[in-house]
Amino acid sequence: MDNKYLNLDVRSLHTFLIIMETGSITAAANQLNITQSAVSHGVEKLRGIFQDQLFLRAGRGIKPTPRAEQLFTELKPLLANISALTQSTEFNPAEADIHWTVAANDFQRDIVLPAFYNRVSRQVKRFSLDVIPSEVPPTELLRNGEVDLVISPIPPDAPDILQKQLFTTQVACFYDGNARKPPKTKEDYLEANYISLTFTAGRRRAGENPIMEKIEKKIILRVSNFAGIASFIGGSELLAIVPDMLIDTSLSDCSVIEFPFGAPKLTIYSLWHQRYQNDAEHQWLRSQLFENS
Numbered sequence: 001m002d003n004k005y006l007n008l009d010v011r012s013l014h015t016f017l018i019i020m021e022t023g024s025i026t027a028a029a030n031q032l033n034i035t036q037s038a039v040s041h042g043v044e045k046l047r048g049i050f051q052d053q054l055f056l057r058a059g060r061g062i063k064p065t066p067r068a069e070q071l072f073t074e075l076k077p078l079l080a081n082i083s084a085l086t087q088s089t090e091f092n093p094a095e096a097d098i099h100w101t102v103a104a105n106d107f108q109r110d111i112v113l114p115a116f117y118n119r120v121s122r123q124v125k126r127f128s129l130d131v132i133p134s135e136v137p138p139t140e141l142l143r144n145g146e147v148d149l150v151i152s153p154i155p156p157d158a159p160d161i162l163q164k165q166l167f168t169t170q171v172a173c174f175y176d177g178n179a180r181k182p183p184k185t186k187e188d189y190l191e192a193n194y195i196s197l198t199f200t201a202g203r204r205r206a207g208e209n210p211i212m213e214k215i216e217k218k219i220i221l222r223v224s225n226f227a228g229i230a231s232f233i234g235g236s237e238l239l240a241i242v243p244d245m246l247i248d249t250s251l252s253d254c255s256v257i258e259f260p261f262g263a264p265k266l267t268i269y270s271l272w273h274q275r276y277q278n279d280a281e282h283q284w285l286r287s288q289l290f291e292n293s
Contacts, residue, residue, distance in 0.1 A: 004049050005049075007045075008046075008049060010082060011042070013046075013075055013079060015032060016043070016068075016071070017072065017075060017079060018031055020064060020068065020069075020072045024062065025040060025043075025062065043055065050071065052065055052067040053065055054067065054071075076144055077143055077144050077145050077275075080145040080275070084276075084279060090280060091280035091281050091283075093123045093124050094124065094125065096124040096125055097124070097125050098120070098124055098126070098128070098281065098285070099130075100127075100128075100129050100130070100285065101130040101132065101149075102129065102130070102132075102148065102149045102150070103132050103133070103134035103138055103141060103147045103151070103152075104131060104133075104150070104151040104152075105133060105134055105151075106226050106227050106249075106250060107225075107226045107243060108151040108152070108268055109151075110249040110250065111245055111249065112268075112289070113129070113131060116288060119288050119291065120285065123288075133225070139161060142272065142273040143160065143161075143273060145273075148276070148282070148285075149271065149272050149286075149289070150270070150272070151166065151268060151269070152268070152269055152271060153268050153269070155269045160274045161271055161272070161273060162271070162273070162277055163269045164269065165267055165269055166268045166269060166270050167267075168265050168268070169245050169265065170243070170259075170263075170265055170266075171242060171243055171244060171259050171263045171265075172244035172257065172258060173239055173240070173258070173259045174233060174240045174241075174242060174246070174255070174256050175233065175237075175239050175254065175255050175256075175257075176233050176234055176235060176236060176237075176254060176255065179234075179235050179236055182255065186211070186261075189211065189215065189239070189261070190211075192237070192239045193218055193220045193221075193237070193239070194218050194238060194240065194241065195219070195222070195223065195229055195233060195239075196219045196221075196240065196241075196242075197225070197226070198224050209261070209264065211261040211262075211263075212241070212263055220238075221238065226242065226249075226251070227250045229242065229251065230250050230251050230254065234253070244256065270286065270289060270290075272286070
């Protein structure tokens with residue numbers, strides 16, 4: 001059995017991650033507040049253990065080897081788990097300096113996150129929030145620790161990803177009332193052309209709703225987010241069958257009517273990795289998020 005892993009130490013591995021993130025020995029030393037020679041010593045130790053150069057000179061900088069890139073992907077969530085072992089289970093919001101990254105599309109972002117941000121900001125010492133776009137559940141982002149939470153209508157089938165329902169919404173029919181009349185009959189709906197979202201293509205299950213199946217075939221335009229729907233509906237005869245809550249956000253300038261054919265409700269979930277299930281800070285932040293639901 002190869003026991004080289006027994007020579008690994010967390011400090012050297014943490015230094016390696018900082019080098020990968022900063023792309024520089026000097027920048028890593030500055031961030032860690034240690035000397036460049038100490039950083040280089042840690043790299044040399046890892047080179048011997050992993051039998052790889054890890055970093056090669058490229059002009060005045062360095063470039064990671066393929067082995068280093070593989071190690072970075074595997075070590076980042078591992079060290080995050082180790083770090084969690086040393087964190088106190090006590091959490092005092094008034095003293096907390098929190099940075100969170102949430103993945104959500106523009107609809108979920110606008111409906112959920114403004115109230116969440118304001119609520120948390122009033123209770124903690126400092127709260128910074130990064131919101132990155134999300135079309136489908138980025139399971140690997142959660143596993144790698146690149147995001148703290150995902151808001152999505154499509155929970156993944158993964159045992160290590162936990163979920164809780166945030167809210168449920170109906171769909172409605174949106175259109176430009178200055179460019180066309182509202183559809184009134186089944187024939188009106190089936191003769192119209194539609195705009196929808198890129199990530200919904202092919203996701204409707206056969207037999208789910210006969211009318212929606214036929215409408216799916218009349219989609220002639222797909223965009224990556226809900227804001228794009230508003231841009232294309234304006235001045236056109238296109239229809240969009242999307243969540244009715246959009247009348248309060250990106251589709252506020254559109255006309256809207258109830259969709260009469262019993263389309264299924266849309267359920268939105270919050271998703272997080274199991275490593276954070278019992279983390280006191282994460283638990284508190286989730287409770288603030290669920291307060292809206």
